[in-house]
Amino acid sequence: MRLLVLGAGPGGYVAALKAAQLGAEVIVVEDTEVGGTCLNRGCIPTKALVASAEAIHKAKKLKDFGVDVSGEITPNLSRIMERKNKVVSTQVKGIRSLFKSWGVTLIEGKGMLLTPGKVEIEKKDGSVEIVEADKIIIATGSKPAQIPIFPFDGEHILSSDDALNIKSIPKSLIIVGAGVIGCEFACIFRELGTEVTMVEMMPGAISTEDPEIARLLEKELKKKKIKLMTEVKVERVEGQHDGIHVGLAGGKELVAEKLLVSIGRSLNTEGIGLEAIGIKKGSRGEIEVNEHMETNIEGIYAIGDVTGGMLLAHVASKEGTVAAYNACGIEKKIDYSVVPAAIFTSPEIASVGLREDQASEKGIDYITGHFQFRALGKAHAMGEISGFVKVVADKETDRLLGVHIIGPHASDLIHEAAVAIKAGLKVRDIADTIHAHPTLSEGLMEAAEDVHGEAIHVPKPT
Amino acid sequence: MNFPDDLKYHREHTWVKVSGKKATIGITDYAQDALGDIVYIDLPEIDAEISKDAEFSEIESTKATSSVIAPVSGTIIEVNEDLEESPEIINEDPYGKGWIAVLELTDPSEIDDLLDAADYERYIEEEAK
Numbered sequence: 001m002r003l004l005v006l007g008a009g010p011g012g013y014v015a016a017l018k019a020a021q022l023g024a025e026v027i028v029v030e031d032t033e034v035g036g037t038c039l040n041r042g043c044i045p046t047k048a049l050v051a052s053a054e055a056i057h058k059a060k061k062l063k064d065f066g067v068d069v070s071g072e073i074t075p076n077l078s079r080i081m082e083r084k085n086k087v088v089s090t091q092v093k094g095i096r097s098l099f100k101s102w103g104v105t106l107i108e109g110k111g112m113l114l115t116p117g118k119v120e121i122e123k124k125d126g127s128v129e130i131v132e133a134d135k136i137i138i139a140t141g142s143k144p145a146q147i148p149i150f151p152f153d154g155e156h157i158l159s160s161d162d163a164l165n166i167k168s169i170p171k172s173l174i175i176v177g178a179g180v181i182g183c184e185f186a187c188i189f190r191e192l193g194t195e196v197t198m199v200e201m202m203p204g205a206i207s208t209e210d211p212e213i214a215r216l217l218e219k220e221l222k223k224k225k226i227k228l229m230t231e232v233k234v235e236r237v238e239g240q241h242d243g244i245h246v247g248l249a250g251g252k253e254l255v256a257e258k259l260l261v262s263i264g265r266s267l268n269t270e271g272i273g274l275e276a277i278g279i280k281k282g283s284r285g286e287i288e289v290n291e292h293m294e295t296n297i298e299g300i301y302a303i304g305d306v307t308g309g310m311l312l313a314h315v316a317s318k319e320g321t322v323a324a325y326n327a328c329g330i331e332k333k334i335d336y337s338v339v340p341a342a343i344f345t346s347p348e349i350a351s352v353g354l355r356e357d358q359a360s361e362k363g364i365d366y367i368t369g370h371f372q373f374r375a376l377g378k379a380h381a382m383g384e385i386s387g388f389v390k391v392v393a394d395k396e397t398d399r400l401l402g403v404h405i406i407g408p409h410a411s412d413l414i415h416e417a418a419v420a421i422k423a424g425l426k427v428r429d430i431a432d433t434i435h436a437h438p439t440l441s442e443g444l445m446e447a448a449e450d451v452h453g454e455a456i457h458v459p460k461p462t
Numbered sequence: 463m464n465f466p467d468d469l470k471y472h473r474e475h476t477w478v479k480v481s482g483k484k485a486t487i488g489i490t491d492y493a494q495d496a497l498g499d500i501v502y503i504d505l506p507e508i509d510a511e512i513s514k515d516a517e518f519s520e521i522e523s524t525k526a527t528s529s530v531i532a533p534v535s536g537t538i539i540e541v542n543e544d545l546e547e548s549p550e551i552i553n554e555d556p557y558g559k560g561w562i563a564v565l566e567l568t569d570p571s572e573i574d575d576l577l578d579a580a581d582y583e584r585y586i587e588e589e590a591k
Contacts, residue, residue: 219504219520222504223502223504372526374524374525374526375525380524385501385524386522
């Protein structure tokens with residue numbers, strides 16, 4: 001069985017490797033670089049920058065930790081970018097090497113579906129190759145969405161892709177869109193020394209997260225002197241000699257050296273032949289798929305961002321695995337019941353399962369437990385006391401429904417909760433499990449205890 | 463614990479020093495002691511209008527986060543910028559160097575609602591029971 005995968009991002013390359021492991025002959029077509037957005041323009045490079053930002057932050061606080069420094073702490077942008085590029089290229093080489101190891105053929109070029117079994121590939125050298133395949137997985141991903149009246153120019157109006165490759169640290173930056181990407185960049189740039197102003201249409205930042213978490217993040221952003229303007233729309237953008245002028249609805253004008261637009265992603269459904277072969281798309285242009293990741297055309301699957309959905313790399317990878325199994329004749333269904341998500345702001349945010357409003361919507365009578373990181377010895381020892389853990393549980397069955405964390409290492413801590421929810425565990429199961437001391441994980445244990453009013457490190461309620 | 467006689471006190475543990483139509487405000491010795499080591503204060507903005515009995519600031523200590531309640535209503539005309547770098551000054555000297563803001567009073571008669579030092583001290587003793 002020959003499988004052709006269109007796109008080598010976290011969805012495509014995982015699907016390709018899985019199918020190869022299952023014995024299929026696999027060809028991957030990639031028009032930019034192996035690893036897709038995640039590896040080259042998203043997850044990995046941003047986390048490399050976050051690591052540099054954390055290093056700067058720690059360096060500025062060395063005195064607090066009893067370390068004397070002589071001299072200035074200065075970010076060296078070209079070194080920061082060099083490091084980021086090295087991290088990325090090592091990962092890219094790793095995937096190419098995995099392809100070789102598993103016998104996956106990589107064709108570098110832009111692929112377009114001609115018929116349900118035939119793909120035309122325009123290669124980088126201009127030549128065209130036609131490849132026939134028994135099954136096809138479409139994994140073309142997404143790209144930064146721009147505001148049509150002021151498109152990206154890579155110089156003054158930046159996309160997240162551009163922000164990752166800046167050549168100098170801007171003195172000032174306006175960020176349009178205070179979602180996950182906007183907030184992560186706000187923290188990175190602020191740490192580099194940029195004056196950051198964020199403009200958001202919704203009433204608050206990261207509006208898809210638990211409101212208590214979002215409110216605390218807003219406070220932390222304020223502490224960093226990041227200015228956040230909410231319920232505000234951008235009406236006009238003009239480049240002038242003194243910088244980018246951004247006119248807001250209501251008359252106010254902001255001026256900064258650069259503008260970063262992080263309002264969302266647009267799906268890569270153009271120019272790949274979907275219309276020609278009759279692939280069904282949804283209202284937002286997303287490719288529609290069933291629980292086997294199959295489109296309306298038998299033998300053609302679609303995974304990752306191009307199908308809309310959560311726009312998360314790990315979701316794309318899971319979908320890739322499911323699609324690969326189905327393409328190879330082994331039935332599998334995608335399960336979205338437990339999808340952890342992490343935001344690499346400072347402090348980090350992570351969540352899995354239901355928010356309170358989602359539990360309400362499902363008609364579940366729920367209870368919550370909270371625990372502040374500042375009540376944990378480990379957090380104090382580390383010098384990172386801001387944040388909390390919130391547990392949402394079913395009042396009747398005590399089943400764990402959701403966990404929301406803002407604080408140090410939230411992105412790692414969340415997985416205890418993810419496993420617990422997947423296994424249908426009760427809050428008491430977490431509360432009754434001994435957690436090593438002193439660790440941040442004790443925060444989850446005490447939040448679980450707090451659901452039943454049994455947390456120890458909490459003063460008696462008045 | 464210290465409760466200077468020349469100040470007026472709000473039940474939510476803030477103090478006021480009146481000077482004509484202006485007033486300086488801060489948190490009491492009882493409050494700073496209960497909070498523990500203060501690590502951050504969210505200072506109000508100049509020109510902000512604050513209302514008696516409503517939250518106008520937030521203080522974070524190593525133990526907890528706490529609302530700071532306005533003892534009187536007015537417009538902020540000055541804030542203690544030293545507290546940005548060194549919020550612990552509030553712990554060290556809550557009535558002197560730890561002042562939080564100066565405001566122009568909207569309604570000087572609100573002072574009559576506040577407690578004097580002796581009444582505030584009595585109030586705290588009652589609360590502790």
